[in-house]
Amino acid sequence: xxxxxxxxxxxxxxxxxxxxxxxxxxxxxxxxxxxxxxxxxxxxxxxxxxxxxxxxxxxxxxxxxxxxxxxxxxxxxxxxxxxxxxxxxxxxxxxxxxxxxxxxxxxxxxxxxxxxxxxxxxxxxxxxxx
Numbered sequence: 770x771x772x773x774x775x776x777x778x779x780x781x782x783x784x785x786x787x788x789x790x791x792x793x794x795x796x797x798x799x800x801x802x803x804x805x806x807x808x809x810x811x812x813x814x815x816x817x818x819x820x821x822x823x824x825x826x827x828x829x830x831x832x833x834x835x836x837x838x839x840x841x842x843x844x845x846x847x848x849x850x851x852x853x854x855x856x857x858x859x860x861x862x863x864x865x866x867x868x869x870x871x872x873x874x875x876x877x878x879x880x881x882x883x884x885x886x887x888x889x890x891x892x893x894x895x896x897x898x899x
Contacts, residue, residue, distance in 0.1 A: 835874075855882060863893060
């Protein structure tokens, strides 16, 4: 080897940056957090009645479910325990009743709401009538 020959060290390949991958992961995380359903599931499966008009629901402080057997569901309570809680409701109520519920049973529940001092009841229905 002569004195003029200089050997250079081997060059290493540059490392791949993980910053773009981290950015994509955070963007996906934000997307899924924003599009996820945050509300708790309904306590009972109901099929709402069909309405002829498409009127938006008013804001109600309390949502009450009434299944096809006429059992009331309210704040994790059902039946007589839920009926006892009706007196604690003040103001408007949104009622999600099943379409197969007999009208006489719905009328009975509405009388209970009135006797308990509920000022307004909104019945949820699916738009799509004739």
